[in-house]
Amino acid sequence: MRALEGKRVVLTGSRKIEEISALIEKQGGISVQRPIQETKKCSVQELEPNIRRVIEDGTDWAVFTTGIGSAVLFDAAEQLNLQQAFIEALIKARIAVRGYKTAQIMKKYGIEPAVIDDDGTNDGLLRALEPFSFDQQNIYLQLHGEPVPKLVQWFEERNADVFQVLPYQTVVPNLNVVYQLIEEIINGTVDVVAFTASPQVRVLFKTAEKLAVLPQMIEAFQEKVVAAAVGKVTGSELTERGVQRVIVPEHERMGAMIVAIAAHYKKINV
Incomplete structure (x- = not known):
């Protein structure tokens, strides 16, 4: 049987x-x-201001929380002929990632994370970030389908300026x-x-x-x-x-x- x-x-x-x-x-x-x-990806036009923001203004930290969200951003940058500029801007920042799929995306584009979670969870990501100071730091935060107040609050409590990016939505x-x-x-x-x-x-x-x-x-x-x-x-x-x-x-x-x-x-x- x-x-x-x-x-x-x-x-x-x-x-x-x-x-x-x-x-x-x-x-x-x-x-x-x-x-x-279902996962509904944002259009390239919707994501363009988010991508240009990093390229033009830079960021102290870029935090990526999902593989699919990261991939959507890099694909949109490529369609805008901005992928190389986007990668170069990220290389200048400190990178934190959650999950092995996200880490694989970073590796694909030659980006070395400074921080990787230990268990694929938001709590694991925050534990890994704990040793760092975020006082007056700019955070480019890629979220996963919907707002995550816990993550945003954690950075804001440490006097960071958080810019949230949602490359896709959960519907x-x-x-x-x-x-x-x-x-x-x-x-x-x-x-x-x-x-x-x-x-x-x-x-x-x-x-x-x-x-x-x-x-x-x-x-x-x-x-x-x-x-x-x-x-x-x-x-x-x-x-x-x-x-x-x-x-x-x-x-x-x-x-x-x-x-x-x-x-x-x-x-x-x-």
Whole structure:
């Protein structure tokens, strides 16, 4: 018997749906597609002032928090014929990055970070930044899909001037799909909910709170439905909201998450 035989596994993201569904079905599972979050990239025209600001005015620090956000900025700079000038401006600054994907983007463009987090989280990034002084420093802060007041406040408390850049936005493609998923979780008509990005967690839990069914949903995750996360950051979003049982793969990959889910069921079915 295959590990996920008959298990209904929900995918809450919109990326690589077909590939991940094939992995689920190979393990005998049923892929349930419930995209509750999408990434909408900003246009080149929208990003041009943000790129020119660094080129023309410079910055003391540039802080990059996601690989996709960093890539969007470099791609936009290239389309504007400003990529080399953008890179040269960043090389003059101190660079801090969160996450291995972000570090890979910097390496691609020959930029050496002064600071790298130790665990892929915002808290890890702030721990790594703690030894430095930011008094009267300019911070070019690339955020991940939505405002992050905690990061901005941390720098401002240290008397820094923060310029926020959001190269992409997190959007909910269809709110009715979120309602449907909440009902399925509470009723236990799905077995696993696999989160591929932390905004998906925030969308689901905020919506459940607005519907006044958050306690019921958390209870369902404890008793009937397994929560899985693609990595530590997404996993911490779940645990911080009271979900105690979260499957997180050792390697932050979607395929590794499905393997980890299968391993969980193999273990309990022995």
